[in-house]
Amino acid sequence: MGKNLVIVGGGAGGASAAAEAKRNNPSLNVTLLQKGKYVSYAS
Numbered sequence: 001m002g003k004n005l006v007i008v009g010g011g012a013g014g015a016s017a018a019a020e021a022k023r024n025n026p027s028l029n030v031t032l033l034q035k036g037k038y039v040s041y042a043s
Contacts, residue, residue, distance in 0.1 A: 002027045002028060002029050003025070003027075003028055003029065004028075004029045004030075004031065005018075005028055005029065005030050005031070006033065007021075007030065007031070007032050007033045008033050008034065009034065010032050010033070010034030014034070015032070015038050016030055018030045018032050023042070036041070
């Protein structure tokens with residue numbers, strides 16, 4: 001079983017942290033928690 005990472009906040013900072021964590025460790029299970037209806041998105 002891999003390691004887990006929980007990020008609170010789905011804004012730009014939370015999304016950047018999740019992406020960086022996955023780049024550094026692809027087997028990491030990342031959960032992103034957001035209170036609002038929509039999560040930040042940029043293409």
